[in-house]
Amino acid sequence: MGPTRYQWVDALRGLAMVWMTIFHFCFDLANAGLLQANFYQDPRWTVQRTCILSLFLLCAGAGQAIALAQGQNWRRFGKRFLHIGACAVLVSAGSYLMFPNSFIYFGVLHGMAVMLLITRFIGQRARALWLLGAALIALQWLAPWASEAVWWDSAFNDKPLNWLGLISTKPITEDYVPLVPWLGVMLWGMAAMHWVLGRTTTHALQQADVMALRPLAFLGRRSLTYYMLHQPVMLGALWWWQRT
Secondary structure (H helix, E strand, C coil): CCCCCHHHHHHHHHHHHHHHHHHHHHHHHHHHHCCCCCCCCCCCHHHHHHHHHHHHHHHHHHHHHHHHHCCCCCCHHHHHHHHHHHHHHHHHHHHHCCCCCCCCCCCEEEEHHHHHHHHHHHCCCHHHHHHHHHHHHHHHHHHHHHHHHHCCCHHHHHHHHCCCCCCCCCCCCCCEHHHHHHHHHHHHHHHHHHHCCCCCCHHHHHHHHCHHHHHHHHHHHHHHHHHHHHHHHHHHHHHHHHHH
């Protein structure tokens, strides 16, 4: 018997996937010269990316809290971890073919794999999650200041270490999801879900089935497969449309 699902968590994850799809489609249009947009500096796009990624990682943290509460064993966790890791490698390979000078070497799936491993060891220490998450989020502003103060090693900007996120200069890459600040966001998702699981309404939330949320929940339950397929499908459709 599989783990019990929370429809509203799956639906929120599905909402993040729909929003991400619209965002990526607009990016593909801009990359094809069919839309004038600056996805790297324009706040209309950079803020959207932050919101999409935050929602996705909050849901990932909530999912990890649910898995721990339901006694997920290491075998099941390891299987999921390997799936995400393998998909991260495929994303790197695919992005290298399209953007050899700015390929994705530590994007959302790479970050997710590392963050899930860390949160697995942190476990259910709910009281510390809020503070630790806040500290990690705050570090994104501390690191550039510390670098300018000359007591922060500039080596953190180089590829071997910039996946930590303790940078003063953002690397040139199409997707970058370092531990700072994004692990903090996932920890907040865990902390929030630990709090929900401790309430008396947990059983009602677990059993809730809202018909309007079913399509989003369905998508949210298959988020990794959808994530891997949506860009090849959209790029293929765009390529076909431009040549017909």
